[in-house]
Amino acid sequence: MGNPQPGGYAVESSPCKNTKQILAALFALTGIFWANFFARILLGPLIVPVQQTFAVSISQTGWLFLATSVGYSVSLFGSGCVSSRLTHHKTIVLSLVILSGALAITGMASCCAVMMAGLFLIGIGCGLYLGSGAASITEVVPTEHWGKAFALHEIAPSVALLTAPLMVEAVFLFGNWRTVFFLFAGVCCLMGISYGLFGRAGHFSGRSPNIGNIRIIARKPAFWILTMGFGLSIAMEIGVYNLLPLYFVHDFSLPREEANILLAVSRVLGLLALVGSGWLTDRLGVRLALILFVGCAGLTTIALGWGSLGWVTVMLFVQPIFVVCFFPAGFAALSLIAPSRMNDLAVSLCVTLGGIVGSGVLPLGLTHIADHLGFSWAFTLLGGTMIFCLPLFFRLKAD
Structure with a gap:
């Protein structure tokens, strides 16, 4: 969920000399x-x-979900310190190596405590990548093509949301959930070795976070409005996504296989909507686009929790459209409100704070509500909170 639009990276001369190498x-x-x-x-x-x-x-x-979120947020915030001592290239390789080991530990877990430790390390490995990946793109891609480059990069999360349930069910044809973690640990290990040997981008150091710059950004009310929006939107995307298999199995008695296939197919419209979200944001303006996406995301999340299986299935396809469209508009707004050359820091802070709330704290609350009141009320309270916060976006000065 999302890529930092770089504004503070020192762009080195590109190591890629032609279009084929850049691609x-x-x-x-x-x-x-x-x-x-x-x-x-x-x-x-x-x-x-x-x-x-x-x-x-x-x-x-x-x-369990909170463990990954905490690891990711801590690592994302501290990734600048790592890349400043290594290089962006080595930081990306380190990210994949940690991911490989963490996935293997998670697959071997004999109790929840060990699994939480493995999931925390998965978050650590994931958090190291984002800043270095964005900096590497700015190094190899000419400035005039950054928009298209980041649009392609941004497709990766939506494709992951679509492919994860399908690949899980494919592995279940011959293995179990542990097999999934072991196989993907091998994939990450191979990717790390390959990128370490053949990766051309990111052979320069990053920058450590500057406390003075953090204070400048934190004084802006618009930053906190957007951080709140990111936190709620991440909860509506990743948090709801993680709970949907349990929702279908427990409330509608669907087999796990059918629940995962339905979950995967429902991401297709969101992936397609992502392509047009930038155009709509340009036409409406950032503030009006955010108001539209925030309001519709809240309403469809509420609707996801009530009605028959047929109605819920329809909402399952509609809800991701508005949620994924928030992120490009949100990043555009952050770029507009951030001081000059602090875009990357503003995005890092926003994603760190929004991520720990949206993919960790709020999903933890949703599972407790679902356990005691039901999934319907969990989704209603999440969507209702987003709508309750909607008036703040009318005051956002981001155009």
């Missing part, structure tokens, strides 16, 4: 981002068999 580097980074996001959301399609293996309640599964 090869860009596709490599997009593939790594896909693997990165895939690892972050892999637990969602696996949560039903994991819950059965460890005999935990719905609310207890929330702590």
Whole structure:
């Protein structure tokens, strides 16, 4: 969920001398981002068999999601310190190596505590990539093509959301949930070795966060409005996505296989909407686009929790359209409100704070509500909170 639009990176002379080399580097980074996001959301399609293996309640599964979120947020915020001591290239390789080991540990987990440790390390590995990936793109892609390059890079999370349930079910034809983690650990290991040997981008150091710049950004009310929006939108995307298999299995008695296939297919419209969201944001303006996306995302999230299986299925396809469209408009707004050359820091702070709330704290709350009041009320409270915050976006000065 999202790419920083770089504004503070020192762009080095490109190591890629022709279009073929530029595209090869860009596709490599997009593939790594896909693997990165895939690892972050892999637990969602696996949560039903994991819950059965460890005999935990719905609310207890929330702590598993929180572990990944905390690791990701801590690592994302500190990634600048790592890349400033290594290089962006070595930081990306380190990210994949940590991911590989963490996925293997998670697959071997004999209890929830060990699994939480593995998921925390998955978050650590994922968080290291984003800043270095964005900086690497700015190095290899000419400035006039950054928009198209980041649009391609941004497709990776949506493709991961679509492919994760399908790949999980493919592995279940011959293995179990542990097999999924082991196989993907091997994939990340191979990607790390390949990028370490052949990756052309990112052979320069990053910058550590500057406390003075953080204070400048934190004083802006618009930053906190957008951070709140990101947190709620991430919860509506990743948080709801992770809970949907449990929702269909527990409330509608769907087999896990059918729930995961439905989950995967429902992401297609969101992927297509992402392509047109930039055009709509340009036509409406950033503020009006955010108001539209925030309001519709809140309403469809509420609607997702009520009605027959047929109605819920329709909302399952509609809700992601408005949620995914928030992110390009949100990043555009951050670029507009951030001081000169602080875009990357503003995005890093926003995604760090919004991520720990949206993919960790709020999903933990949703699982507790679902355990005691039902999934319908969990989705209603999440969507209602977004609508309650909608008036703040009318005051946003981002055009």
